[in-house]
Amino acid sequence: xxxxxxxxxxxxxxxxxxxxxxxxxxxxxxxxxxxxxxxxxxxxxxxxxxxxxxxxxxxxxxxxxxxxxxxxxxxxxxxxxxxxxxxxxxxxxxxxxxxxxxxxxxxxxxxxxxxxxxxxxxxxxxxxxxxxxxxxxxxxxxxxxxxxxxxxxxxxxxxxxxxxxxxxxxxxxxxxxxxxxxxxxxxxxxxxxxxxxxxxxxxxxxxxxxxxxxxxxxxxxxxxxxxxxxxxxxxxxxxxxxxxxxxxxxxxxxxxxxxxxxxxxxxxxxxxxxxxxxxxxxxxxxxxxxxxxxxxxxxxxxxxxxxxxxxxxxxxxxxxxxxxxxxxxx
Numbered sequence: 001x002x003x004x005x006x007x008x009x010x011x012x013x014x015x016x017x018x019x020x021x022x023x024x025x026x027x028x029x030x031x032x033x034x035x036x037x038x039x040x041x042x043x044x045x046x047x048x049x050x051x052x053x054x055x056x057x058x059x060x061x062x063x064x065x066x067x068x069x070x071x072x073x074x075x076x077x078x079x080x081x082x083x084x085x086x087x088x089x090x091x092x093x094x095x096x097x098x099x100x101x102x103x104x105x106x107x108x109x110x111x112x113x114x115x116x117x118x119x120x121x122x123x124x125x126x127x128x129x130x131x132x133x134x135x136x137x138x139x140x141x142x143x144x145x146x147x148x149x150x151x152x153x154x155x156x157x158x159x160x161x162x163x164x165x166x167x168x169x170x171x172x173x174x175x176x177x178x179x180x181x182x183x184x185x186x187x188x189x190x191x192x193x194x195x196x197x198x199x200x201x202x203x204x205x206x207x208x209x210x211x212x213x214x215x216x217x218x219x220x221x222x223x224x225x226x227x228x229x230x231x232x233x234x235x236x237x238x239x240x241x242x243x244x245x246x247x248x249x250x251x252x253x254x255x256x257x258x259x260x261x262x263x264x265x266x267x268x269x270x271x272x273x274x275x276x277x278x279x280x281x282x283x284x285x286x287x288x289x290x291x292x293x294x295x296x297x298x299x300x301x302x303x304x305x306x307x308x309x310x311x312x313x314x315x316x317x318x319x320x321x322x323x324x325x326x327x328x329x330x
Contacts, residue, residue, distance in 0.1 A: 007268055015034065016092050090112060127158040168183070298326065
């Protein structure tokens with residue numbers, strides 16, 4: 001039986017305050033952009049024609065209203081989004097460094113996203129999804145940690161494909177040992193693992209990133225594993241196949257917010273195109289080098305486009321412009 005949703009994600013939904021100029025008094029002007037890694041992934045997928053749903057919590061405040069409206073605007077179902085009457089929406093202030101990298105200041109002690117409880121997770125929504133996607137930030141605190149673990153148990157029981165992006169944000173963890181423990185847990189649950197180069201180095205302690213990634217792959221055995229290398233491209237592994245794809249560097253890059261999420265969403269888009277559920281699941285661990293390369297080229301191109309825009313959730317690239325960039329650079 002065909003499932004109702006292609007991808008459902010659980011996690012943080014917040015406001016990213018990003019710098020957008022200087023006032024006449026010399027103060028930085030901050031733009032309130034809708035954000036949160038899981039919702040960014042869904043926004044990319046919705047724009048590519050997939051049916052998506054979000055599970056999480058915002059505050060019953062002006063920012064919560066803005067975020068719910070933004071999800072609806074880009075086509076993400078909001079039946080799993082709740083509003084907390086007591087705890088405000090989580091906020092992140094993003095300082096862009098020279099070269100486009102970012103420094104984050106979070107207002108989340110507590111924030112509404114960590115208040116989602118196990119009892120509030122709509123299990124039927126997960127059962128009705130082909131892929132369930134999550135990150136590590138929904139495991140930093142209780143009660144959302146238990147909510148995430150319940151969601152994963154539900155996805156496993158429903159034989160739903162599970163996708164995980166650690167998306168390490170050090171300031172949000174009580175300590176890095178706790179982060180390591182929860183990311184270890186996440187990697188043990190997933191069929192698809194998307195991890196960044198800096199996360200591989202941190203998690204394994206290895207400077208040789210490919211050796212570190214291979215160690216993770218050997219330990220956790222995801223069916224499909226991807227390592228994003230920022231401006232150096234990306235690598236993917238499936239079964240005995242491995243592929244590398246060059247980056248699509250942009251002269252007009254503004255910031256890298258959402259680039260990893262766009263990459264991750266693009267990979268899930270490719271996975272969804274592998275066939276119906278049983279075919280998709282069997283194909284995950286048996287992709288050829290050529291197919292991996294094709295997938296990575298699309299994901300790299302999409303990620304590069306979003307770096308030329310402010311924010312992420314509402315400005316995700318469409319399929320036509322991604323394919324146009326690939327043709328232009330080929």
